[in-house]
């Protein structure tokens with residue numbers, strides 16, 4: 001019998017307003033270990049606000065986000081929070097470094113020896129089928145390639161959860177869908193949960209679970225995920 005796993009995050013009754021305008025209106029959401037969850041909805045639905053509350057970067061007016069051990073996520077110190085979760089940001093890729101050196105950077109900053117960190121980065125890029133990006137200067141990369149490097153860099157520290165807020169918003173649909181597929185495959189392979197905010201209902205379908213957000217509330221999803229269709 002499988003051992004039931006406690007959720008990585010459990011959010012209950014999240015409410016958040018900005019200058020009287022309601023952004024989140026009572027959102028409850030549980031994220032299980034290794035689960036890919038898409039938060040889908042139109043502009044202004046509250047996706048970014050929800051991700052920031054879940055990541056502990058924004059304090060909700062009401063409701064709580066708890067970790068598996070019951071600690072509130074917004075009460076964690078910065079170091080613990082960084083170890084627990086990463087926020088995917090390709091704009092933080094350093095253009096003066098190669099792909100591998102960018103991926104190695106969080107380990108080096110965490111005190112790992114540079115050559116050990118580089119080996120780990122090369123191994124991860126290889127495992128993700130991205131060896132071709134290892135030696136390339138990142139200023140030369142396309143947006144999709146830079147995002148692929150950012151995905152590897154997010155995962156090199158073995159986070160429990162990766163938060164990605166519209167990571168493909170400015171890409172052409174084909175490139176964006178390829179990056180989303182890589183993001184879901186890579187986080188699943190690493191055993192990390194993924195919370196992906198997107199306006200793109202098709203991209204959301206790469207995730208096992210789709211949560212539709214509308215005017216700060218969760219509504220019934222309109223499209224099933226590919227994984228759910230596959231059974």
Ligand SMILES: Nc1ncnc2c1ncn2[C@@H]1O[C@H](COP(=O)(O)OP(=O)(O)OP(=O)(O)O)[C@@H](O)[C@H]1O
Pocket residue numbers: 018019021022023041042043044045046047048049050199
């Ligand atoms: N810092 C802020 N100050 C004021 N209003 C804000 C702030 N952040 C979000 N809002 C408002 O809260 C609502 C939800 O915004 P949010 O960015 O969470 O939506 P979203 O679904 O991520 O939208 P988008 O797809 O455009 O990024 C919007 O009406 C937005 O204008």
